[in-house]
Amino acid sequence: MTNYPIQVRLSETKKQKPLSDQLEFGRVFTDHMFVADYFEGEGWVDHRIVPYEPLQIDPAATIFHYGQTVFEGLKAYIGKDGKVLLFRPEENMLRMNKSSERLCMPQIDEENALEALKQLITVDKEWIPTTEGTSLYIRPFMVATEPYLGVSPAKKYKFIIILSPVGSYYKEGIHPVKILVENEYVRAVAGGTGTAKTAGNYAAGLRAQEIADRKGYSQVLWLDGVERKYIEEVGSMNVFFKINGEVVTPMLNGSILEGITRKSILELIRYWDIPVSERRISIEEVYEAHRSGTLEEAFGTGTAAVVSPIGELNWRDEKIIVNNGETGELSKKLYDVLTGIQTGELEDPFGWVTEVTETAVVKSV
Structure with missing residues (x-):
């Protein structure tokens, strides 16, 4: 595994966090996001955590016209003793690469992507809701950004991770x-x-x-x-x-x-x-x-x-x-x-849960 340095630019203003009992699914997003760029012949470069903000993408970008995009979805939880827990995140990174292969998109380094995810969560840890049934939804995704109106795989991409605090899927508990x-x-x-x-x-x-x-x-x-x-x-x-x-x-x-x-x-x-x-x-x-x-x-x-x-x-x-x-x-x-x-309330006999430790903390540059 090649370790890619992650540059960090922290937001100068913090958003107001919603109350846990008012959380919807996928409506609110945290203060920061992770971004990396891909160029054919150069690979993934400029790994960074930056304030959550709109993307600047050319109107002719391949994603808009030929749909070259893949994504994943997983969650982070606050478990016992305030530990931040992920559930089988390596499976998500593996599946993202399988999806990318089908769409003729570049592979990510799964271990580095997981490390970037952990660092992003560490930066926005205070956004993880603690009320029972709530969690921090994680959306890694990749889009083709090359401006070219030709039906062929793009040569430029962005890999992005955004975070969203979410409430329980069920408002009144599990029901049919x-x-x-x-x-x-x-x-x-x-x-x-x-x-x-x-x-x-x-x-x-x-x-x-x-x-x-x-x-x-x-x-x-x-x-x-x-x-x-x-x-x-x-x-x-x-x-x-x-x-x-x-x-x-x-x-x-x-x-x-x-x-x-x-x-x-x-x-x-x-x-x-x-x-x-x-x-x-x-x-x-x-x-x-x-x-x-x-x-x-x-x-x-x-x-x-x-x-x-x-x-x-x-x-x-x-x-x-x-x-x-x-x-x-x-x-x-x-x-x-x-x-x-x-959530760490029950024993994990399968080794499915990954703890986001303090070693993932990054310094602002």
Whole structure:
């Protein structure tokens, strides 16, 4: 690993911090951000922590016209004794490089990126909320900045990390949501960019989500783009079903994002010796399990919500009620244990949690 010096320019004025009970998701941002620039033939240069501010990017930049961008999402927590904790951050940096490879974007040095993240958190540590259920959301992202209206990989990029204090995903605790099964629109297909965390995947889902909102549903359940029968994701989350004692989740097939929470959930379930499989599962199978009384639970998993129980699925105007619309025992246990590990309240037998130590403190230059 090559250690890149990080220059620091602290903000001369500090923003007013919102009250913990007024936090929304992704609306407020901290005083500083990390930025590095990439030039083909030179690599990543000018690593810096600077005041949070608008970017100056040429209107012809590739990001605006051909969508070359990738991003990640993770959280920092204040744990016991005031320790700052990260949950599996190395997995986020690894996945960002996988996404970048798919989008023909440059690789980051994962260890250096994680160190930059720790230093940024150290600078803005006072922004981490301490109320139960709150956290500091972390958004690393990369955009192509070369001004060129040609369909080819850019030669200039920016890697940026911004921070946002966020409240609990659930206003009144973990509770089941209603999901609309999408039969017309497609989020991604095998061979496309579904396995990458890139903006276009999310833009492709906005229309279906808008329709779901109008019909009173929280999220969309995505089916495969070829046969329109096999379940893939729910909203922007991975999805799980508990059928007749076995937990089933769609296998990674080239169009499903490899979620870090998904990976952690699978490892927890296997640690508890609960039967689990990664395979193709059709909406018809879920419907038949509902009819036969063997559909016990369903839930989505992701960074924002951790575990989101599903209380109802609407498939072709047929309502599939899951566990009487109540949070299932496994869903609740997974949520409690995973959030307990993330915040340091529970033992971490897997070595998932990383502490941001005082050695990451940087001096202003």
